Amino acid sequence: MQRQVALIKQSLFDQGYLDEQFIELEELQDDANPNFVEEVATLYFKDSARLISNIEQALERGSFDFNRLDNYMHQFKGSSTSIGASKVKTECTMFREYCRVGNAEGFLTIPYLRRVQMFEDFQATEERARNVEKEA
């Protein structure tokens, strides 16, 4: 069982979903904080779901408030960086660039695909992490 968990975790690193910051979280888990990683991950998923919902609502409105979108992305990127969610962090960076240049058209085409990819990456990361929890 532990070997399976280790393999799943390694695959998350190998596929670029997680980076060395996640190892930092694991290093902080000890007898005094035995559930630290799970607690941080749970906070991250809860907070991220809220941010993604805000982003989706902002995009559905049609007229893009790039400052607001950039603010959401900034928050999402910050927490993703802190937890080691590498792919999500990268996608947030790209999104922020489009926000900065006010590229509405680009936002709707290629960034849309990136946007979908980001959400899919996020969901994949969440699902895999929950599987790791269940296995542990």
Next chain:
Amino acid sequence: MATTSTSTGDIKKTKSVEVKKKLNVLIVDDDTVIRKLHENIIKSIGGISQTAKNGEEAVNIHRDGNASFDLILMDKEMPERDGLSKLREMKVTSMIIGVTTLADNEEERKAFMEAGLNHCLAKPLSKAKILPLINNLMDA
């Protein structure tokens, strides 16, 4: 108990590394994940902490006067004011470390230091980054 770590990858999980004195730290950050991470980092190096979601909360905590902090860890990229100038106006003597993605940018670092920070650290924060800095600042 103390062992030294030379880089992020060299930290040994089995041994704890602590600051030379028990620190009381105020963590100022608008992100719940980051506040939790920083709380735990401070705890892991033998300190205690309180958190604030923004500069206004940080200033109010100081105004209440119930706590005195050795160190303030301040996110320098919050959308709202981080309270740095206000805290300096209040003659807060705590050491203030800014946490920012711009820590490696020389111009930005200079601007931050002129604004009242004692030091800057790059995000994301880690035990390996903060521990040597805190010990050096405490020795100074």
